[in-house]
Amino acid sequence: MATLLSVKALKVWFSLRGGFLSGPADEIKAVDDVSFDIEEGKTLGLVGESGSGKSTVARALLKLIPVTGGEVYYREREILSLREAAFRPLRKEMQMIFQDPFGSLNPRMTVEEIIAEPLRIHFRHLDKAGRRDTAAALLERVGLPQQSMWRYPHEFSGGQRQRIGIARALAVQPKFLICDEPVSALDVSVQAQIINLLKDLQEQFKLTYLFIAHDLAVVEHMSDEIIVMNRGKIVERGTPAQVCGSPQHDYTRKLLAAVPKL
Ligand SMILES: Nc1ncnc2c1ncn2[C@@H]1O[C@H](COP(=O)(O)OP(=O)(O)OP(=O)(O)O)[C@@H](O)[C@H]1O
Numbered sequence: 001m002a003t004l005l006s007v008k009a010l011k012v013w014f015s016l017r018g019g020f021l022s023g024p025a026d027e028i029k030a031v032d033d034v035s036f037d038i039e040e041g042k043t044l045g046l047v048g049e050s051g052s053g054k055s056t057v058a059r060a061l062l063k064l065i066p067v068t069g070g071e072v073y074y075r076e077r078e079i080l081s082l083r084e085a086a087f088r089p090l091r092k093e094m095q096m097i098f099q100d101p102f103g104s105l106n107p108r109m110t111v112e113e114i115i116a117e118p119l120r121i122h123f124r125h126l127d128k129a130g131r132r133d134t135a136a137a138l139l140e141r142v143g144l145p146q147q148s149m150w151r152y153p154h155e156f157s158g159g160q161r162q163r164i165g166i167a168r169a170l171a172v173q174p175k176f177l178i179c180d181e182p183v184s185a186l187d188v189s190v191q192a193q194i195i196n197l198l199k200d201l202q203e204q205f206k207l208t209y210l211f212i213a214h215d216l217a218v219v220e221h222m223s224d225e226i227i228v229m230n231r232g233k234i235v236e237r238g239t240p241a242q243v244c245g246s247p248q249h250d251y252t253r254k255l256l257a258a259v260p261k262l
Contacts, residue, residue, distance in 0.1 A: 002039070005074055007036050031057055034229070041202070043222050044223060050214060054180070061178065067080055097179045114168055118168060138167040143197065174207070175206075177209050182211075183195060191218065215259065220240045224240075226243040228243065230251045
């Protein structure tokens with residue numbers, strides 16, 4: 001299997017400007033010397049408590065924020081140094097699914113418009129009917145009825161909204177999906193449904209995932225490999241059996257102890 005994504009010594013530091021009387025600006029090392037690879041078709045789980053730097057890694061990979069240092073190779077091409085125009089075709093391949101599907105879905109747009117929007121940008125050859133057909137097929141694929149197209153996000157449950165977010169991400173036929181806490185806001189039973197859907201879609205479309213969560217139990221069932229982040233650094237990495245079965249780092253043990261026992 002080829003390496004799809006390779007992250008080398010990624011650093012994202014934020015400087016906090018002090019007030020008039022305070023000393024020099026403080027720096028938050030949100031991501032500090034983080035390196036990992038993801039093989040094509042596999043899932044890398046990225047786990048850590050709130051504030052450990054997970055979302056900052058995600059945003060850096062999609063070039064949504066400036067980085068302090070490091071390199072990111074996508075299909076062996078360094079992307080952090082690419083200009084916007086050169087990155088655009090790759091951006092289509094790299095999509096994100098968010099924790100809060102309500103916050104990330106425009107409440108004034110119908111589901112059809114939400115799914116058709118990325119198609120309008122990236123598949124210009126499709127006319128309105130083509131976009132509608134694609135939206136209908138995607139909705140069916142994520143387990144929602146076609147009539148959902150004419151409804152608005154607030155008319156759906158949290159799990160259904162996440163299915164809409166997944167359909168929107170799939171619309172442009174991505175290769176790499178960053179799932180940032182995609183099930184954290186959902187009930188446990190719904191979590192399992194969404195995780196199963198993501199696994200099925202991975203198999204069908206040969207997707208590669210970076211799966212972010214604070215809950216090791218969620219990541220364990222999804223991942224081929226897991227990395228654990230604490231305060232901007234990777235403190236542990238290995239297979240789910242290694243990380244969850246015989247954790248080497250105190251921080252990982254603490255995360256494991258926080259997993260609710262069913
Ligand atoms: N734009 C920003 N400016 C300043 N500090 C930031 C900024 N974005 C993130 N941080 C800080 O960087 C650190 C890592 O944040 P990040 O959101 O990546 O963590 P996280 O692990 O994803 O947590 P959560 O799950 O709560 O989002 C935190 O201390 C956060 O306050």
